[in-house]
Amino acid sequence: MTEIKKASFPKRAGMKFYSDPEIFSFSDAIYVCGHGHYDGVMGVFTREGYLIPQTAFYHKSPSILKGQPIWTDPVIARSYPVIETAIFAGHIHDQYGHFITEFISRLWAIKDIRKNEKLLVRCARGLDEVFTFRWAIELFNLLGLTKDDFICPDHPIRIRKLIVPAPAFAEHGYSYRRMAEYCHALGDRAMERLEGETLLKDRNIYISRSRLVCGTVKIDNERVLERYLKASGFEIIRPEQLSVYKQISSFRNNNIVVGPVGSAFHTSIFTSAPSGVALNMKSAVDSNYLMMDGVNEAYIDYIQSDDIVDAQVKDGNYYETKTIKNVEGFAKTIADIAEGKRRHFFIPNMGRFPISTPIDVKFYDVMSHDGSVIKLDPMTGYLSSCEDRRFIKLLLAIFHEGDRERAFFISGEDKLVGIIMHDSSASGLAVPVDLVENEAGRYSFFMPEDQRYLCALPASQGGWLSARATEILAWEKFDLAEKRAFSPKPGSETARLLSVMAGIWLRNKPFHLDFYLSQIPEVVSHIVDMKNKMEYLHGDDALTVRHAGTARENETALP
Structure with missing residues (x-):
């Protein structure tokens, strides 16, 4: 394996603006x-x-x-x-x-x-x-x-x-969000030109420069690298052989693009929230790429390695000629990074940080006693396992931070949907919840804002119980089914919500607050208000998941 480092960034990375020029x-x-x-x-x-x-x-x-x-x-x-x-x-x-x-x-x-x-x-x-x-x-x-x-x-x-x-863009100086928005529209037109053609989707792609005749940087054993990457499932593309339309499509369709930092990465601006791994060959990454990333919600990581060194034989058609010492190890490491970007949830780095921030969060379907997936009636706020088109999917997201865990109900729909819990003050795009383990693998949900347990029954039948109502134990015991293959699509409304939640709730998680304040200010406001309310009610340890003991034992311990 090869040791990978975060790429060096320039001291001045340029300004990002979110108003119009x-x-x-x-x-x-x-x-x-x-x-x-x-x-x-x-x-x-x-x-x-x-x-x-x-x-x-x-x-x-x-x-x-x-x-x-x-x-x-x-x-x-x-x-x-x-x-x-x-x-x-x-x-x-x-x-x-x-x-x-x-x-x-x-x-x-x-x-x-x-x-x-x-x-x-x-x-x-x-x-x-x-x-x-x-x-x-x-x-x-x-x-x-x-x-x-x-x-x-x-x-x-x-x-x-x-x-x-x-x-809307000035070299090494600034970039406006309007630059990205304008280029996204051009990218959409490019996809219209490709309608009906077979495109790469859900693939890891390597952008090759091995057949260029001149340029800034050459990797003299790049074709060897390509063979190892291809064996790991990568698709190898050569931008000079493709239409601009297909170059744009390579950054779309849930693809992860890998390659040396160069003009090909400018193409990422035609795609919202592109994902990739850029190999830095210079002393520092050019700030032009970082400014574009900063207005484009980019998940493009910039890395470098001591395995990339000056080649003994220089090619006069390039400013620099490099070689990779351990090609097989380097290819394996790159493949692992790309796969990790698919398996885990990340806060996008957007050119402010060399790499995206991984967040330890797991997602679960909530299952009723009969094994049915629980959904939410958005009109009444009742939980239900019934099949009804107007019911929305409900996900439980559990963030892990050291020895602490925080759990939230969020919508499982493609677009954000506000959650209203019946007969409760708990509502919003994300609803905090505390898990109480009743028995192995089965849980009850405690709503800290109301000091009540959550049940799929109406209140008249004991669905909402005071934490002190020990004479009746009518809350439902739920199962959790982890959605191992689930990961919000980069740039989606759910990904934005989770990024803001992680950046505000978790400690020392860097994120691009200016971007979210410009794009989704109401979401930022909601999450900040929710955090303030929970800390006011319960202190910094609010929403520590999985109380020990049974629901009845915990009931007397809760305030």
Whole structure:
């Protein structure tokens, strides 16, 4: 086996924003095209000659301009040809990753603000050439854009009215949630293009670079790694041989994507809550990936290993050439990590932490005395084992933390459903409950908010009993059936709820609170209120599961 470490992160990992970028309008703006990639001339300027910050391209940390001047001569600009109106749409780059970060990042508002304006762009390679690249053609297709939508001047111009949507992403600087939302819509369109085709689903996928002829990093024995991974059930894909649509699909459909950190991982932004394992080959992970993960609810772990070392023979077509010392052990470890991501529940790391946080939580169906699965009537709050379409599934989730356990009823439906317990103040998206073991494998449920036991009978028949009502023991004894194969789908409403519960209830469990406050503030508020109420009533040891002894013995001990 190979020792795996958490990858090193940069000191500045960029900002994440959850409001929309702003849209600006400039009169008599000046556009200077320059002669190549950021040649110290190109830029978009105000009528006074100052570089417009929202049109500029930045990189590195702290941010610096990508070879652009901060001023151009407005006097000379008076002689430039004039067009009436345009929308600035950034740089159509000839490299896949930069195409996403420098061009697609600026299109988030086009659908809402564009009437018949041309999109003003910089394209150093020229539109004609870029429109010959297969991946670019496919992305333009998803964007619904053709060459006729653009203006790409080869000489300076002035624009009487220039509309500038601020970019939703800036290299090494920041990313907006809107970037992810816009790209998700593009990903959905990609899936429509693949309708009827056979796609990889529920698979572990390795993204290979072994047949590239040049690039940033090469693994000289990568094909050996592929053979071992394939023997472990991995599907090996080569992005350069696939359509963009299929590259996007690889991050969907409950797949886990593994591979060296590179442009292929930019494709994850087209999928909500992608899951993967990224192999870091550099001193630190590039913050661009981390910023995308931070707005995309990503479960992409960044790891590195001392088994990955500099190769003795360098390939001049790459900046770096690496080799894996123990390929078989490395492949086995990677396969184990991927399988672990499937078997267990994790709080997504979202680029804030190198790896996702595993949570020791188990899920159970609650079984009645006759072996039927208990469901909940959402209208009355009664538990029932009857088959009725309007009844909702009910799950018991038990979080384990050291020697403590906390149990909650949650909905077992695909979408969150509020739970109401009959004749009880206990209600919400998650309802705390205390388990009392009556006999081996059989339990009663004690509701700490009401100091009562839970039963499937109406109150008139003793279904709700005071904890002190020792003269009648009418609560029902339930069985628990563990759902071993159950794991909430990453990004699902249930996964979000459980992540918030774990982050707030359990100690020292890091999670991305800003993200959840922006996306599901009512869920965060509900869980915080529930925790405060339980700790007010019972202190920090609230909801310690499985009291020793029988229900009758515990009844006299409870307050």
